[in-house]
Amino acid sequence: MTNFHQLSATRLNGQPISMADYAGKVVLVVNTASKCGFTPQYAGLETLYKKYASQGLVVLGFPCNQFGKQEPGGADDIARTCHINYGVSFPMFEKVEVNGAAAHPLFRYLKDALPGVLGGRIKWNFTKFLIGRDGKPIKRFAPITTPEKMEAAIVTALEK
Numbered sequence: 001m002t003n004f005h006q007l008s009a010t011r012l013n014g015q016p017i018s019m020a021d022y023a024g025k026v027v028l029v030v031n032t033a034s035k036c037g038f039t040p041q042y043a044g045l046e047t048l049y050k051k052y053a054s055q056g057l058v059v060l061g062f063p064c065n066q067f068g069k070q071e072p073g074g075a076d077d078i079a080r081t082c083h084i085n086y087g088v089s090f091p092m093f094e095k096v097e098v099n100g101a102a103a104h105p106l107f108r109y110l111k112d113a114l115p116g117v118l119g120g121r122i123k124w125n126f127t128k129f130l131i132g133r134d135g136k137p138i139k140r141f142a143p144i145t146t147p148e149k150m151e152a153a154i155v156t157a158l159e160k
Helices: 041-055 075-086 105-113 147-159
Strands: 008-010 016-018 026-032 057-063 128-131 137-141
Touching: 026 041, 026 105, 026 147, 041 057, 041 147, 105 137, 128 147, 137 147
Parallel strands: 026 057
Antiparallel strands: 008 016, 026 128, 128 137
16 A cells, blocks of 8 residues: 555645655645635634644645636635635645546555545545654545634644
């Protein structure tokens, strides 16, 4: 099985990034959307990122337009929405698909490792995956789970 740190993705600015760059960190991967009822979670994700970044937490946002076409814009639109409306400073990546034949390899890997209630599918925007410092997926959180409700799991992962 592939390890999380063997995967890569492209940042919103077009820069390719290896997940190996995050080895030794606790990573929270989130599929996001700018026009979703859960979009205000960006603020809570940013709060967690700022609070725990010095202890090794990184939040990675992956915009997705597969659910209700709630991420229709391009990279510049996404960046503006995230920064201006929510002060997002954590890394944002290019728009990806998370389900189906064109699903990004990162999400295929995460869904295989932590299937969730729909098996190998993601139900909606703001599904979250917590990955340990060793690159092993720890826990999957539903879209309705707010960042604040994930804090205890994040703290536990940071302590390992």
